[in-house]
Amino acid sequence: MSGNISNDFYNIVVNGQSKYTFNFKFIAKSITDVKERIYTFSFSTGEENWITERELLERGKDFFQNIDLIALSNSKYKKLIKHRFFKQPSTVLIVKDKTNIKKSRLSFIDYNVESESFLDKLSLSINIKPELGEKFIQKILSTSLYKSKRVSDSSIYKFRVSSKQEFISFYYMPRKENTSYIKCTFNPSKTNMDFIRSTFLILKSTCGRDYEEIIRTSGVLRIDFALDIHGVKAKNCHLNLNRSRYTTIYLDSKGTVESKIYGKGGKRFQVYDKLCEQGVNSQKPVTRYEIQLKKFPKKVELEAVFDVFKTIPDLRRYSCNKLKLELCKLDYYLIKQLGVTALRSSLQTDSEKRKLRRILRLAEKDGFGEKLMGSTRNELRRIQKLLFNPIL
Numbered sequence: 001m002s003g004n005i006s007n008d009f010y011n012i013v014v015n016g017q018s019k020y021t022f023n024f025k026f027i028a029k030s031i032t033d034v035k036e037r038i039y040t041f042s043f044s045t046g047e048e049n050w051i052t053e054r055e056l057l058e059r060g061k062d063f064f065q066n067i068d069l070i071a072l073s074n075s076k077y078k079k080l081i082k083h084r085f086f087k088q089p090s091t092v093l094i095v096k097d098k099t100n101i102k103k104s105r106l107s108f109i110d111y112n113v114e115s116e117s118f119l120d121k122l123s124l125s126i127n128i129k130p131e132l133g134e135k136f137i138q139k140i141l142s143t144s145l146y147k148s149k150r151v152s153d154s155s156i157y158k159f160r161v162s163s164k165q166e167f168i169s170f171y172y173m174p175r176k177e178n179t180s181y182i183k184c185t186f187n188p189s190k191t192n193m194d195f196i197r198s199t200f201l202i203l204k205s206t207c208g209r210d211y212e213e214i215i216r217t218s219g220v221l222r223i224d225f226a227l228d229i230h231g232v233k234a235k236n237c238h239l240n241l242n243r244s245r246y247t248t249i250y251l252d253s254k255g256t257v258e259s260k261i262y263g264k265g266g267k268r269f270q271v272y273d274k275l276c277e278q279g280v281n282s283q284k285p286v287t288r289y290e291i292q293l294k295k296f297p298k299k300v301e302l303e304a305v306f307d308v309f310k311t312i313p314d315l316r317r318y319s320c321n322k323l324k325l326e327l328c329k330l331d332y333y334l335i336k337q338l339g340v341t342a343l344r345s346s347l348q349t350d351s352e353k354r355k356l357r358r359i360l361r362l363a364e365k366d367g368f369g370e371k372l373m374g375s376t377r378n379e380l381r382r383i384q385k386l387l388f389n390p391i392l
Contacts, residue, residue, distance in 0.1 A: 024093075024337070027071050028255035031095045039071040039093075043346035057085050064089065068345045069338070073097055074250075088264065091342045092248045096258070113228045113286060116375040119188040120290060122383065123222035124302060126182040128207060128214055133180035136206040137161055137172055140199060146170075166195045183221065188383060196383075200390040215387050216303040222294035223308055225376050233285050234259055234271045238323060240340040240360070241269045242314035247339040260339065266295030269315055289372055291315070305384060306377070315369035316340075322363035 027039055030050070038056055040049045047066075053076060056063070064087035071093035072080070080086045128136070140146045146161045162169035168186035175181060186196065204211040235257030248261040250272075259272030274288040275281075293308055300307055324332055335343045340360065347353050 024251060025255035028095045028251050028253055031071060031073050032253045040067045041069040042066055043068040057083060061085055061087060090245055090345050091338055094250050096250060096252055113230055117225055117227040117372050119376050119379050120226040121187055121222060121224040123185040125219040125221050126184060126214060127179045129178060130174045130180040132206055133172060133182055136203050139202050139206060166191045197386055197390045200387055204390055218302045220300040220302060220305050224290055224292050225373050226288055226290040227372050228274060228286050228288050230284055231287055234273050234287055237271050238318035238320055239271060240316040245341060247341040267313060268292045305380060315372060317365045317368040318363040319365055326359040326362060
């Protein structure tokens with residue numbers, strides 16, 4: 001790529017042609033004002049389109065092959081990804097619906113930033129006999145620490161039992177066979193371990209001698225690793241997920257970047273302002289780096305949970321100053337705003353792509369992936385031991 005960048009920080013000029021310009025602020029406002037509008041863009045040609053959902057789908061699958069970027073509202077995106085003709089391009093800009101924006105709760109908050117990474121979420125599937133599943137649910141409800149409510153998708157789960165104070169929930173689904181399915185989800189960084197212990201003691205007393213086998217063979221459905229820091233805003237983070245071809249960026253209605261997600265499906269790496277996500281208006285942003293692992297290709301049992309570390313792609317974090325020195329101004333702002341995936345999509349020749357790989361190697365900060373996951377291994381081991389034997 002070559003050319004100039006507009007004085008407006010949110011303008012990116014492609015191929016040096018002023019008419020091939022897209023503007024975060026303008027795109028966000030257009031989508032917010034008219035939610036039916038969808039914006040598409042090609043990095044290689046600079047071609048752009050404003051179309052409706054109906055027009056987009058009428059053009060068929062071939063149309064998506066020539067799109068590098070799409071911008072649309074959050075509600076529209078949730079609807080389109082379910083359509084059989086929709087194929088997600090490498091870069092997606094999602095403008096949050098005004099109705100989904102949380103109101104600011106505080107003007108300032110002293111957030112406890114972690115010095116080490118931590119487990120943010122752990123979700124397990126527990127298979128037990130239906131009569132034992134019903135008995136366990138009734139027992140924890142009798143403690144008055146859990147509340148029950150109906151779930152929206154009754155075809156999958158019968159009901160949900162949870163403790164909001166302890167950030168833990170159990171979804172229950174009886175099966176036709178001689179087993180029932182209980183999905184347990186909790187937040188290790190917020191859920192008191194003694195509360196976990198007391199709950200699984202109830203499960204142990206319910207299952208008797210079968211408890212150990214049931215827990216050891218429970219399937220890991222999801223596991224999140226996170227690190228919170230004070231510092232660079234999410235929009236200014238230079239990141240990448242090795243071999244990832246997808247980048248999703250969430251914008252507010254004014255076009256400001258709120259979060260970036262690398263990868264899709266079962267392996268995602270995201271960065272966002274945690275306070276903003278909670279609806280807190282703070283003078284100091286708390287940036288959360290988070291890995292989400294779910295939808296494993298084959299069952300991962302709790303007994304072999306450490307195998308999930310082998311599935312995590314390499315995480316890359318780049319020096320802003322080094323990228324500025326090595327990249328031309330246009331390429332630097334493209335990678336800054338839309339990420340490595342977008343810049344790679346704009347390159348036309350193999351030599352340009354090789355040059356980009358060399359620059360990224362020079363600008364990479366060492367040890368970021370290990371810092372994000374390092375201390376979680378011991379935490380995961382403690383949880384594993386507790387669940388295997390909840391007795392003090």
